[in-house]
Amino acid sequence: MERNNCPVIAVTNQKGGVGKTTTAINLAQALALQDLRVLLVDLDPQGNATQGVGINLETIQGSVAELIRDRALPVERVIYKGDGLDLIPATPLLSRVEREMVSMTNAELRLAQRLQPLRSQYAIIVIDTPPTFGPLMNSALNAASQLIVPVDSSYFALMGIKELLAEVDEIQRGTNPRLSVLGYLLTLVDPTNIAGQTWDTLVLNFGETVFETKIKRSVKLRESPALGKTIFHHAPESSGARDYLGLAQEVMERLGIGEVANLGKDTRPALSVVTGVAHE
Template identity: 40%
Template sequence: MSVNGDDNRLPKVEQVPLIIDAEFTENETINNSSDNFNEVKTQQTNRPLDLPFSTPTPDGRARIVTVINQKGGVGKTTTVINISSQLALRGHRVLVVDADSQGNCATGLGVDKSKVKHTTRDLILSPETAVSARHATAVDGLHMIVGDRSLVGLEQEMLRQLGRERRLAEALEPLLPHYDIVIIDTPPSLGLVTINALVASDGVLIPVQTEYFALEGLAMLAGTIREVRNLLNPRLGVDGVLLTMHANTLLNNQVASEILEHLPEFVIQPAIRRNIKLAEAPSHGVPIHLHDPNSNGGQDYQGVSNSLEQRWGLI
C-alpha cells in the first residue's frame, strides 16, 4: 500500500466534509444577561467529601454492606472478619462474601480454601450456585462465600456480559431472606467486581487508617459512591467511617480530628487501636473474640459492633 495517496481506500483528510455546528461558530452570541447563564454559574457541584446517608433495610431481608476503601492495607478484611463474627456471636445470621482475589477472609475465619468447590467467582458467573457456595466458618451462625485467585480475570470475562454491574446483586437475591446481614469484603481497587458489590449494597462501611492522605482517598471514594448512586443504585449510602490502626501519635490524632470535623455524623466510635493481637489472630484461623477477646483490638471491635448493631437496626 502506498504512503503517498495512490490508494483510495482511505478518504483524504481534506475530502472529508467539515462538520459545522452552529453552537461552535464564531457567530455564536453569548448571552451574559440571561437567567440561564446565571444558572450555570451558580449550579451546585458536590463538595469532594459529600457522602450520601444510607437508608434503613427493607423488611424481610438481609442488609447488604460493602466494606470498601480503594487504598490497600487499611483494615478492610480485619474489619469484615471481626465485625461479622461479633454479630454472629450475638445471634445474628451473617453471611460474608469475599470479593477479593487475595481470599484472606477464608483464612481469618478458619475456612480451608483448598476444599472449597464454589467461590465468589462462581456466584457471579453462575448465580444458581449461590446456595452451594456457602461454607461454615469457625464461628456458629456465620457463613461465607470464599474469594480466591479465580477472581483474577473475572473482570475481563464479565466485560462481554450484559448487565455486568448487577450480576452479584442478582445472585445474592435468593439468599437474602435467610440472613440478617451480608458483609462483602472488596479488593483495594475500584474495578468491576467492586462496582458489583456497590450495586448490590444498601450501605458501605469505610475503614480509614488515620494516616496522611486519608482524606484524599476518602474524597476519591466519595466520588465513586456518588457515581454508582446516580447511575446504578439509588439506594446506596454510607453506613459509617471506621478509624483503623489508630495509635496515640500526633499524626494519627490530627488526621482523626480532621475526619471527625468533616464527617462527624459518619464516624463510628470507638476508633480501632493498632493492636498486634488483631494481626496475629488470622494465623490461628480465628477472629479476635476467639483469640484474645480482652485485647485492645477485641474490645474495640466489640464497641464498634455495638454501634453498628444499632445503625443497622439489628437490635
C-alpha cells in the same frame, strides 16, 4: 408475604492495608456473637477474608467467582456454613472472572442479584472488597445497602476518600440510588498526634457519620489472620475484640437491629467459625 431485605454492608476503601479485611471478618464475627445470622462475602481475589476465618483456599470447591459467572449455580453450593457466621469464599479464580466481566451482560449487577434471595435468610450480610476500583468494587457498590469505610490513621489516609465518594455518587445516580455510607471507621490507631489529627479531619468532614469506636493497632489483631481465627477466637479478652464489639454495637444501633448483649467481660464465642464444608 413481604420479603425482608437485610442490610448488606460493604467494607470499602480502594486503598490497600487500611483494615478492610480485618474489619469485615471481625465485625461479621462480632455480629454473629449477638445471635444474628451473618453472611460474610469475600470479594477480593486474594481471599484474605476466606483464609482469615480458617478456610484453606485450596480446599474450596465453589466461590463467589462461580456465583458471578454461572447463573445456573445454586447459591447454596458456595455457602460455607459456620456457627452463626457463614461465608461465601473467594479464590484467585476471582481475578480471572473479573477480567471476564467485561463481556458479561449485567456483570456488575450480578452479585446484587445473586445475593438478593439470601437477604431474607440472614440478619446482615458483610462484603469484604478488593483494594482497587473496577468491576468487583462496582459489584460490591451495587450489592450494598450501606458502606463502612475504614480509614487508617496516617497522613495520607483522607486523600482517597473523595475519589471513593465520587464512585459512590456515580453508582447512586445509576444502578443503586439508595446506597449510603453507614460510617467512617478509624483503624490502626496509634497513640500519636497523627491519629488524633486524622480523627479531627474526619469529624470535620463527615460529622456524626464517623464511628465513635476507633480500632487500635494491636498485635493480637495482626496475628489472628495467619492463624485462620477471628479475634474472638484468638484473643477474646484483647483490646481488638473489645473494639470490634464496640463497632458491632454502633453498627446495630445505626441499622436499628437489636441490642448488643455481649459487651460484658465474657465475650468468648463458641469455638468453630466456619466448618470448611460446603453446604450441600
